[in-house]
Amino acid sequence: MKKVIIIIIVFISFNAFAEKIYKRTYFENGTIKAEGWLENNQKTAFWKFYFDNGSLKKEGHFSEDKEIKYWKFYTKFGTIEKEGHFTNGKKTNWWLFYDSREKINHKCQLKDNQKNGFCLMYKNEKLISASKYKAGKKIKEWTTFASFKKDNKLSDLK
Known part of the structure; x- marks a missing residue:
């Protein structure tokens, strides 16, 4: 019986420390x-960060104090600046x-915080060029859609 009580006390104590x-x-x-949200003194679940003027700066999810899932970033004036995935x-x-x-200025594939894959550049919502990167270094650029299609499959953009 003493062992059961000790196990219950340890279980209750552990849950108290893991409180969100x-x-x-x-x-x-x-x-x-x-x-x-904080759990075990680490950021978890959904968070919002603000500029000192009160406008939203960024928002997204954490797991064990690290950004995960989809995040959005804003300017001090409240307009969207960028958005994307964290792992x-x-x-x-x-x-x-x-x-x-x-309006979308460009979109890029990233890996480990650097460009890795395609970057598509836009002007007035029209695609004007594309580049390919490997580990943050540009390895190829195309200025026409025809030249891009000649070298790549559209399925490569997934």
């Missing part, structure tokens, strides 16, 4: 700086980058 809490931090001027705290997959009018 909602945390808010503030700038000196009193506006909110960040808000989200284990590193930028991966396709990322979209916007101009000041919130």
Whole structure:
């Protein structure tokens, strides 16, 4: 019976330390700086971060204090700046980058925080060029869709 009680006490104690809490931090001027969930003193689940003027800076998910899943980033004026995927705290997959009018300026495939794959450049919502990168270094560029199609399959853009 003593062993059962000790196991129950240990189990209850462990659960108390693993409690998930909602945390808010503030700038000196009193506006909110960040808000989200902490578990075992590490960021987890959904978080939002703000500029000191109160506008949203970025938002996304954490797991064990590392960015995961899909994130969005904004300018101080509240317009979208970029958005994309994180895996284990590193930028991966396709990322979209916007101009000041919130139109896509370019989109790139990333791996481990650097360009790795294709980058497509746009002007006035029209594709104007494409580049291919490997480990952050440009290895090829195309300025016409015909030349791009000649060297690549469209399925390569997935």
